[in-house]
Amino acid sequence: MKWTHRLGVGLTALLMGAVAADAQEVTQPAQEIQQPGAGTPGPRPPVASTGLEAESLPGELTEDIAQPADDFRLGPTPVSDVNFMMDYLRLRELFGDSGIRTYGWVEGGYTGSSSGHGLMSVEPRQNRFGNEFLLNQIGVAIEKPLRQDEFNIGFMVRYFGGADAALGAAKGGVGYPPSNAHFGQDFRDLYLSAHLPILTEGGMDVKVGRMNTIIGYNGFLAPFRPFYSSDYQFFYSQDGAFTGFLTNLHATDRLEIWNGMTFGANTFFTLRSNDSYCYIGQVNYWLTDERKTRLTGSVYAGPHALFAAPGLAGNFDTMVELRLQQNWNPYFTQVVQSNMGWDGDTRVGTGSWYGIYLINILHLSGEVDALCRAEWFDDVKGTRTGIDTHYEEVTLGANWHPDKHLEIRPEIRGDFAAAPAFGVNGAHNHDSQLTGAISFLVKF
Secondary structure (H helix, E strand, O other), X not given: OHHHHHHHHHHHHHHHHHHHHHHOXXXXXXXXXXXXXXXXXXXXXXXXXXXXXXXXXXXXXHHHEOOOOOXXXXXXXXXXXXXXXXXXXXXXXXXXXXXXXXXXXXXXXXXXXXXXXXXXXXXXXXXXXXXXXXXXXXXXXXXXXXXXXXXXXXXXXXXXEEHHHHHOOOEOOOOOOOOOOOOEEEEEEEEEEEEEOOOOOXXXXXXXXXXXXXXXXXXXXXXXXXXXXXXXXXXXXXXXXXXXXXXXXXXXXXXXXXXXXXXXXXXXXXXXXXXXXXXXXXEEEEOOOOOOEEEEEEEEEEOOOOOOOOOOOOOEEEEEEEEEEEEEEOOEEEEEEEEEEEEXXXXXXXXXXXXXXXXXXXXXXXXXXXXXXXXXXXXXXXXXXXXXXXXXXXEEEEEEEEEOOEEEEEEEEEEEEOOOOXXXXXXXXXXXXXXXXXXXXXXX
16 A cells, blocks of 8 residues: 555654664764753753653653652653642642652643544544544642652552543543543542562562553653654553552663553453453563663553454453664654554454554754654454554654643644544544644643
């Protein structure tokens, strides 16, 4: 198909460009730039201390760990470091030295779609209504991150409302089943955690309760994804949140090993089905102490671990994820991620799906980021999207963050399929779809 060829050429060109950029990289003196909110310039740091982009699910997971904030980092300010509620509402004085902190955000946006007005049948998510404005999220979190030097107890309470809460309503949760697709409410996180100084020098972290998944690069919550829209893998191959437990063994400074059990796809302290006890695991490894190259491998398996298209759910899901994050230099990060999965004993046999994408994040300055995503996703037998076809999408976007409280994220996106898959309100009458969107994210 012509779009498959074009996507392959585009991916190859992007990868070759990145390799060439890395080959030409030489040590340069520190450059002076204006730090957001500061009156004097300062030198660029080599990389952020975690090696992770703040607006990502891996970046979100580091919030469970108490660590000093970077004085300056390229990209948007992490929502947990904005500190409007802590400082201006004087909650820091109330919490004292307990380690508890709180923060919040509001996101809304408009999406114009070539498919017309209404709920788009396939992609994008979460800006899924064409030709209308959405109040996506109003969120607030209160948490106690874990110190890593001794045994201690932590917690996370993260509550939000809006159109995205209706989309992600958990079985058994506050807003389930959602009665209004434009507004719902949900506890995205409600768990207890502990750091146990056992087994290794870094010890082990444990979480029990309702929590975000560890699989995927894009987070569900607005402050933890680089684009307004999300990829196919995010919605059709990953479970965004679950009830269960997770352990994270800090084997070395560069190696962490996650293991856990869930109650199935998107639950709030209840089982998805009578036997939906599922295994989830992940290994993350930085190749060097400089944290330039990170390898990730994940497995999620069990009865009803993932959602399927209506009427096409099987009895056992298996999903494997492979991811490479490359920090070429302080300005440029690339992420390549592949999901592949199988759902056994559906009414069309064993369903399978395969996907790969490339995300480019370029920090043009302290206030502007340029973004690009190119993706291919094959829904064999249609058990994910309801249409037996393969999809390609290319998204160009930007993030303007003139202040630590504000982000404006415009994007233009093209989706293409090998069969009529796109439309609105359940119709599938187009093999391509063009969307233009802009979101406004306020952090406090």
